[in-house]
Amino acid sequence: MRNEDLDPQRSRPEFARAMIEDLRWLGIDWSEGPDCGGAYGSYSQSERREHYLEAWHRLCAGGFIYPCTCSRKDLALSASAPNESDDEPVYPGSCRERKDIADFTEPAGVNWRFRVPDDQMVEFTDLNLGQQRYVAGIGQDKDFGDFLVWRRDDVPAYQLAVVVDDAAMGITEIVRGADLLKSTARQLLLLRALRYKAPDYFHCVLVRDSSGAKLAKRHDALSIRHLREGGVSAKEVLKMAGWP
8 A cells, every 4th residue: 555645736744644444444454554554555646756866866977857948838747647538738849958957966957858769669568458669759649758857846757756656666567547658658758768677567447427527536536535425335336336
């Protein structure tokens, strides 16, 4: 159980407590986590800065990232997992040729982007959805471009944090929603740059409401807490989710 609480605008102690309480009520158990400890703690990302900073230094030394001072509307989303409606737009490469990387000893103050290999096909086999292919590079015809790994307000971005944590915690299989397939392609590039072994990936088809919209925690769509308060039992919730 990992508490991904990097975003200061969305992460509060009461939310973390409610998350653990609701999952326990649902019958989901874990052997390691922020409430019980374990060999790979801390299990809250807000307490793991030194791991992300060490990766930032390695990426800087390898020439994989560069500082970016462009004003982007997507910056507020970069610490959270992107989804199908707010995926990071393809970056045009405006700051790619900056020569002042050596002037930085800390990441704070500017945004930092990973320099993707131009026109490179990133391929992986998903254990559920099969072969996946994405083209990285500069230009609107590409699937994704240079992506954020650190925000100017000194918050590590989602893509970097989860890659570092998965490697440090010995994660061998990742199960998540199909809206993160493109994020997997980005993360594979980070894994290669940091010389981490890639885990296996299983992307699930998304659960949607009656209108076809994805059920999302950021919209409180059918949250476990909402269902609990409405008198729905844990068994009924699991049945709704298609749990065997």
